[in-house]
Amino acid sequence: MRNIRVGIKDVAAAAGVSVTTVSHSLSGGGVLPEATRKRVQLIARELGYAPNRLASGLRNQRSQTIGFVSDEIATTPFAGAVVLGAQEAAAAHDWVLMVVNSNLDVDLESREIRALLQHQVDGIVYARMYHQKVVVPPTLGSIPTVLLDAESDDDRFTSVVPDEAGAAATAVEYLLRAGHTRIGYLANQDDIPAAISRLTGYRDTLRSHGLPVDEALISTASPSAAGGRTAASALLSRAERPTALFCFNDQMAMGAYQAAGLAGLSVPVDLSIVGIDNLEIIAGSLFPGLTTVALPHYEMGRWAIERLHAEIHGGAANDPRHLKLHCPLVERSSVAPPPITRAGQPH
Amino acid sequence: MRNIRVGIKDVAAAAGVSVTTVSHSLSGGGVLPEATRKRVQLIARELGYAPNRLASGLRNQRSQTIGFVSDEIATTPFAGAVVLGAQEAAAAHDWVLMVVNSNLDVDLESREIRALLQHQVDGIVYARMYHQKVVVPPTLGSIPTVLLDAESDDDRFTSVVPDEAGAAATAVEYLLRAGHTRIGYLANQDDIPAAISRLTGYRDTLRSHGLPVDEALISTASPSAAGGRTAASALLSRAERPTALFCFNDQMAMGAYQAAGLAGLSVPVDLSIVGIDNLEIIAGSLFPGLTTVALPHYEMGRWAIERLHAEIHGGAANDPRHLKLHCPLVERSSVAPPPITRAGQPH
DNA sequence: TTGAAAGCGCTAACAT
DNA sequence: ATGTTAGCGCTTTCAA
Numbered sequence: 001m002r003n004i005r006v007g008i009k010d011v012a013a014a015a016g017v018s019v020t021t022v023s024h025s026l027s028g029g030g031v032l033p034e035a036t037r038k039r040v041q042l043i044a045r046e047l048g049y050a051p052n053r054l055a056s057g058l059r060n061q062r063s064q065t066i067g068f069v070s071d072e073i074a075t076t077p078f079a080g081a082v083v084l085g086a087q088e089a090a091a092a093h094d095w096v097l098m099v100v101n102s103n104l105d106v107d108l109e110s111r112e113i114r115a116l117l118q119h120q121v122d123g124i125v126y127a128r129m130y131h132q133k134v135v136v137p138p139t140l141g142s143i144p145t146v147l148l149d150a151e152s153d154d155d156r157f158t159s160v161v162p163d164e165a166g167a168a169a170t171a172v173e174y175l176l177r178a179g180h181t182r183i184g185y186l187a188n189q190d191d192i193p194a195a196i197s198r199l200t201g202y203r204d205t206l207r208s209h210g211l212p213v214d215e216a217l218i219s220t221a222s223p224s225a226a227g228g229r230t231a232a233s234a235l236l237s238r239a240e241r242p243t244a245l246f247c248f249n250d251q252m253a254m255g256a257y258q259a260a261g262l263a264g265l266s267v268p269v270d271l272s273i274v275g276i277d278n279l280e281i282i283a284g285s286l287f288p289g290l291t292t293v294a295l296p297h298y299e300m301g302r303w304a305i306e307r308l309h310a311e312i313h314g315g316a317a318n319d320p321r322h323l324k325l326h327c328p329l330v331e332r333s334s335v336a337p338p339p340i341t342r343a344g345q346p347h
Numbered sequence: 348m349r350n351i352r353v354g355i356k357d358v359a360a361a362a363g364v365s366v367t368t369v370s371h372s373l374s375g376g377g378v379l380p381e382a383t384r385k386r387v388q389l390i391a392r393e394l395g396y397a398p399n400r401l402a403s404g405l406r407n408q409r410s411q412t413i414g415f416v417s418d419e420i421a422t423t424p425f426a427g428a429v430v431l432g433a434q435e436a437a438a439a440h441d442w443v444l445m446v447v448n449s450n451l452d453v454d455l456e457s458r459e460i461r462a463l464l465q466h467q468v469d470g471i472v473y474a475r476m477y478h479q480k481v482v483v484p485p486t487l488g489s490i491p492t493v494l495l496d497a498e499s500d501d502d503r504f505t506s507v508v509p510d511e512a513g514a515a516a517t518a519v520e521y522l523l524r525a526g527h528t529r530i531g532y533l534a535n536q537d538d539i540p541a542a543i544s545r546l547t548g549y550r551d552t553l554r555s556h557g558l559p560v561d562e563a564l565i566s567t568a569s570p571s572a573a574g575g576r577t578a579a580s581a582l583l584s585r586a587e588r589p590t591a592l593f594c595f596n597d598q599m600a601m602g603a604y605q606a607a608g609l610a611g612l613s614v615p616v617d618l619s620i621v622g623i624d625n626l627e628i629i630a631g632s633l634f635p636g637l638t639t640v641a642l643p644h645y646e647m648g649r650w651a652i653e654r655l656h657a658e659i660h661g662g663a664a665n666d667p668r669h670l671k672l673h674c675p676l677v678e679r680s681s682v683a684p685p686p687i688t689r690a691g692q693p694h
Numbered sequence: 695t696t697g698a699a700a701g702c703g704c705t706a707a708c709a710t
Numbered sequence: 711a712t713g714t715t716a717g718c719g720c721t722t723t724c725a726a
Contacts, residue, residue: 006704007704008703008704008705009703009704017712017713018707018712018713018714019539019703019705019713019714020702020705020712020713020714020715021711021712021713023705024705024706024708025412027705031711032375032711032712033711036711036712050461050464050465050466050469050544050641051703052405052465052702052703052704053465053466053467053704054401054404054405054410054467054702054703054704055405055702055703055704055705055718056703056704056705057401057704057718058399058405058702058703058704058717058718058719058720059704059705059706059717059718060704060705060718063401063443064466065466067448072427073427073430073431074427074428074430074431075427075627075630075647076427077424079427080419080420080421080422080423080424080426080427081421081716083420083421083430083446083448084420084421084448087446087447087448088395088448091447091458091459091462094462096445096462096463096466097445097446098412098443098444099415099430099434099444099445099446100438100444101430101431101434101435103400110439112438113656114397115438115441115443116399116443117397118398118399118400119400119401119412120399120401141642143457161518167441206684211696222669225631225632225633225634226632226634229634238432251632254632255634256631258634261608273585279628280422280634281424281598281626281628281629282469282628282629284571284572285571285572285573285598285602285629286572287573287602287605295531298421308709313716334390337707342500354718354719354720355720356719364696364697364698365696365697365698365713366698366719366720366721367696367698367721367722368695368696368698370720370721370722371696371721371722374721376722378695379695379696380695383695383696398719398720399718399720400720401719401720402702402703402718402719402720402721403719403720403721404720405701405702405703405716405718405719405720406701406702406719406720406721406722407702407720407721408702423705427720482723641696663725
């Protein structure tokens, strides 16, 4: 239980061998008889020996440390999932994560990256919480870096993002399969890849199923509950209202529930709704539960680290440099067949 | 811009001085003429010199690194705020945070703590995402540690938690001030400090305002939207229904909104609701916006680090060892005066 | 006023 | 099969 400063030479002394033998015994280097190795390992354990990573890092030019740089970690409910994915994958490689946060402040960011670099991180995950284009700070050019939920024009950086168009297709196809043909889209007004790709995915999926794209069924707003409420209300007050709403994200979907309530429509009997995000706290809390397409936050974290590992330890040759992760559907209770009004037309 | 391995001796060579002089110039030690110091600093900057923290840490027995150990970081929407508070405070002290996550798995946790210790962290923040009692892993006894949103029987550890009873009092008093006298409570069924203190706070506040505590107005359930919905429905179906609901957290409050909708009651005209948490994504998304008491997540993160700093650099003498942080009210739109029915009685 | 050198704890090339 | 030792980059004591 003695954990006050037992170093490798204490172990060596206790075992009556040299530090080399101890080092080899513990890290599997050299060629020594199994017996010696076991004995040394035992003694090390008894003494509570734990290698000093500062020392080995200094010696090996490898800190076993990865920097995780993110924007608005505080305001994004799924930040935790991303960090967890990265952290668990890191632990599996005996790495530890140094988490740093630049709330989109370029100056702060560059200072934090400098700190990371001083700590000799072996690599960096440069993460965004919403899929977007980024310009990567130039200092990162000198160290293995992977972009998470972000893309750069600079092709030196590998990246991992959600398959946005695929997510939209999954949602729309699910609605199609339930029998809907008038499917509205609550779009995000922001000019970011997520918004563009999901809209494209929505249109393409309708078309590829032989359905017309009615632009009047697309309502654009800010990606919040309030935005969703407004956008959905506009759609629901039309003469030929949609029987289903696909929403840019779960928060807009929450707004759609509210709009439905205001319009005296009940979900999913009168109106089906599908979101994107699978924010447990929203999707699982809405009543009835929201069927939604999950964004692979945990997986992006995990994959970013795996990619970094491959890059650092070689063997990254045949990995894709830009990965789009699949987004699975999570069924809850917000989708039903369209209501039947006379002549099969919703009124 | 050369950032490939410029070490202190490169700077020394470039400046035509010894490494000692460089070290002194940069870290303010020794006594050298201001001119030399400035000159060396300039050259260091030009060369893009950045000290290797592994080396200085090894030499100083101080890694400038803090371990942040948390449970369910992934499933808790406010984890980000806690981490951010800690990270920003850490940066202010030129520390970097190593974030590690043990999803309540004791084995995993002890392995991660071991890793942190190997990296020679100068201190540890042992954080929980919900205020609870914890038994701190014994290894942490040997290193400065502060508990965040957690309390231990072991008094060696300092801690920071929200003032739960105060939060409840704030909520109830706000409702009282709006004119309510029949205030129900949606309680959390779990046996944790948060649940106990908030319930106590609710009761005490009513009593201290001369109001009776009607146990029939307390409805207990799981701290989720579904739990809140059930608990609220039970209360709202009583002959003498409460005119206001104080909820254990924002998720239960969301359930209360749903129950109100089911009962044909409108918020806040027919029913006032107050939550706890100030989960932006819930409180800001509900319609109308939820008035709630904010839990000081960011502040706990910040304070934990400050406490650690005091402990490590001395001068912690007159700081409180166990801090309860204030929880401020965040007004939105879910509270109004009670409805007037004949004889002033809600029906 | 400045510099040489020891040493933080570890690894590994080189001896023995 | 095992040990000696240099050196990772830095700080700091001690000497010049």
